Amino acid sequence: MKKAVVTGIFGQDGSYLTEILYNKGYEVHGIIRKPLSQNTKRIAQYLFGKEIKIHTHEIDLNEYRDVVKLLAELKPDECYHLAATHYSSSTSQGERKKIACTLYENNIRSASHLIHGINEVSPKTRLVLAGSCLMFDGTSQSPQTELTPYQSNSLYGLSKIAAAELARFYRDTENMHFSTVILYNHESPRRGSSFVTQKIAEQVVLIKEKQKKEIVLGNMDSQKDWGYAKDYAYGMWLMAQADSPDDYILSTGVTHTVEDFLRLAFQAVNITGWKNYIRLEPSYTSVGQAQLIGNADKAYRKLGWKHTIKFDELVTLMVQSVALHTLD
Numbered sequence: 001m002k003k004a005v006v007t008g009i010f011g012q013d014g015s016y017l018t019e020i021l022y023n024k025g026y027e028v029h030g031i032i033r034k035p036l037s038q039n040t041k042r043i044a045q046y047l048f049g050k051e052i053k054i055h056t057h058e059i060d061l062n063e064y065r066d067v068v069k070l071l072a073e074l075k076p077d078e079c080y081h082l083a084a085t086h087y088s089s090s091t092s093q094g095e096r097k098k099i100a101c102t103l104y105e106n107n108i109r110s111a112s113h114l115i116h117g118i119n120e121v122s123p124k125t126r127l128v129l130a131g132s133c134l135m136f137d138g139t140s141q142s143p144q145t146e147l148t149p150y151q152s153n154s155l156y157g158l159s160k161i162a163a164a165e166l167a168r169f170y171r172d173t174e175n176m177h178f179s180t181v182i183l184y185n186h187e188s189p190r191r192g193s194s195f196v197t198q199k200i201a202e203q204v205v206l207i208k209e210k211q212k213k214e215i216v217l218g219n220m221d222s223q224k225d226w227g228y229a230k231d232y233a234y235g236m237w238l239m240a241q242a243d244s245p246d247d248y249i250l251s252t253g254v255t256h257t258v259e260d261f262l263r264l265a266f267q268a269v270n271i272t273g274w275k276n277y278i279r280l281e282p283s284y285t286s287v288g289q290a291q292l293i294g295n296a297d298k299a300y301r302k303l304g305w306k307h308t309i310k311f312d313e314l315v316t317l318m319v320q321s322v323a324l325h326t327l328d
Helices: 013-022 040-050 064-074 093-121 155-174 196-208 229-242 257-270 297-303 310-323
Strands: 005-006 027-032 055-058 080-081 126-132 178-183 213-215 247-249 278-280
Touching: 005 064, 005 247, 013 027, 013 229, 013 278, 040 297, 064 093, 080 229, 093 126, 126 155, 126 229, 155 178, 155 229, 178 229, 196 213, 196 257, 196 310, 229 297, 247 297, 257 310, 278 297
Parallel strands: 005 027, 005 080, 027 055, 080 126, 126 178, 178 247, 213 278
Antiparallel strands: none
């Protein structure tokens, strides 16, 4: 039986990955840090309700001795580092400033401790490190590939760049099986309510049930390369199975606007004249960034990765899941 460690196990990506690993016969260990958010609590309850056996370890990834101790005890075959400190597009500039230092330090320190810990006490462990398309949010190149130089205008992107470069350093100098997955926007019914996609899905259902009259957004023109989180979790598993470690972009290569998402969400509940339910509030508008479109050809060719659902199907899935109170 293979053994895997997943950080952020009760997040959107971690939960899908956990199901994949469990169904493939792995012994799954999750690193958690309390208190859990409301979204992580509901995901945890959902997984336990499906009788998925998970071994949880409450440790602080910022404490190197604790990380090393756990790795030395488990000697996992694979480790997936998905936990991160971040904020959503709806987070105010004031709140972003408050958590800036914590965000940067937590993301770098947690990745560093896992990378150094694996190298020190469990060198056969294969590590998949979660990166982000925000590693490219300062670039002028579009679409982006794995050869696009990292350039970020965000602290989150910078923290992910630092972690990816450290993983690459150990891959090259110590021959470690360390890979970074550069994740473009990916959604699912397990997405937290602070993200615009889940916010829309939830509020469209409330409007259908006549419990809400409008949705307030910054603008409808913002474009994202949106995919399905479950597909991206499977891509991470494929990366850990590859003979050689490498960095991969997972994306759709197609962008859609928030307006596209809104139109399809209202369509899923058979509401016409949907623009009458939208109020734009300019103060909600996020700072502009580069056109983030990923080219995932490398993952298609080398990993045999693929998408299982289209954008319109993803939107419908999210809305119907809210209506049915499920996280499938």
